[in-house]
Amino acid sequence: MKRLLAIALVMALATQLYAGKRALMWFDGEANFRRFSNTDSIDYYLNKVHDIGFTDVVIDVRPITGEVLFDSKYAPRMREWNGYQRKDFDYLGHFLTSAHRLGMKVHASLNVFVAGHNYFDRGQIYTSHPDWASVVYTPHGLMPITRQKQKYSAMVNPLNKEFRSHILHVLCELVEKYPMLDGLILDRVRYDGIEADFSALSKSAFEKYTGKKIGKWPQDIFKWKDGKVVRGKYFKEWIEWRARVIRDFMAEMREKVKEANPKISFGTYTGAWYPSYYEVGVNFASNTYDPCKDYDWATKDYRKTGYMELLDLYTTGNYYTDITLADAQKNRSGVKNETDSETQYGSWYSVEGSCEHLRPILGGHPFYGGMLVDQLYGEPEKIHEAVEMNLKKSDGLMVFDICHLIARPELWAEIERGMRSGGMIR
16 A cells, blocks of 8 residues: 555656646658658648657748748748659648647747758759858868858858848748747757858958957957867957847847737747857857856856847757766767867766756756757667656757657657656656
8 A cells, every 4th residue: 555655646746747848849841841741641740749748849941941831922932852842732731730630839940040951052042142151260261151061051141131131021921821820949040150150241240349450360269270269369259249149130030020920939949058059159048147157258248148038938959868967977978069169078968967057057947858869879778768858857848850750660669658757648
């Protein structure tokens, strides 16, 4: 009897712990283009994710090419990908109808400061708007990002006024066209990396911001030595300015979107690696958090660039193969994410450690911890652990991407196992 009471107590506590949490499944636009060109496939997989506890879906409607997956007056529609021609139907509209019928919420995802796919030389930067391309400063000198073929995203200079106007039109058009949409989750609201953007436009804007004339460009910001960044005299001010550029445009996007549809949730996705995310001009922290006490790249005014208070929903990529804090502390090989210039080490780089570090940085604001399924292909037993840890330590779960589960169908069981142990299904 005592044992039964103890089990009941544990179950009750677990129910209380996870009550109200949500789980999001992401549907990438390009990777799933052919598969979800049929309504019966959409219905099948929506039912599948619903039945294992997912409450929301994220539908990518502006892939990195800058094309969109809905009829638009402002952007070209993606009608073909990798040789497959999609029949004409209301892709996002069908997701909305079917998901809402199941009681699930639908968020549209748009890649913001990108307009081309460097692997295929495809997208707006390659056709009508080459002037949008970010100018990157590499160890080989200055060049348009379209020449960096090891980078698949042809990123845009976030200062470009024509592009800003374009993306605001696309966002407002989307939320007006689909008033039943529950939310937006914006991706790639950032610079490409520490190498971007070193255009004449950025130099002029930075000089105006600081009131200083840059004598040696770009060496007064930083220079390359043996493939590593050596900081120049204006490096920290440059980092602050870039974060302010992103923060200010995030505020502008929120304002315009809310004017078009006041009820819609305004959200974003970023990587969770805050200690190095200054390299992409992003400060997703609460403006109550002062990073200059913890990090040598932050000025005393860097805290003013925090944009957590602008968000209704925040998802972050806890994209680590180490699950526990103890695992991260034992890791001697380190972690190097897509946007890092150097390998990173320390307690941040596990699902558990990331979540614990994020709490004070976000100033108590909620966040959904994300996992990248194909990152754990070699260690599938960790998939359910990552799901459970994100549900335990954050305020919800985001899984990227459904295509990885479809490619390896045996992994659905691991996701379901984690959802069950995480309290999303009984």
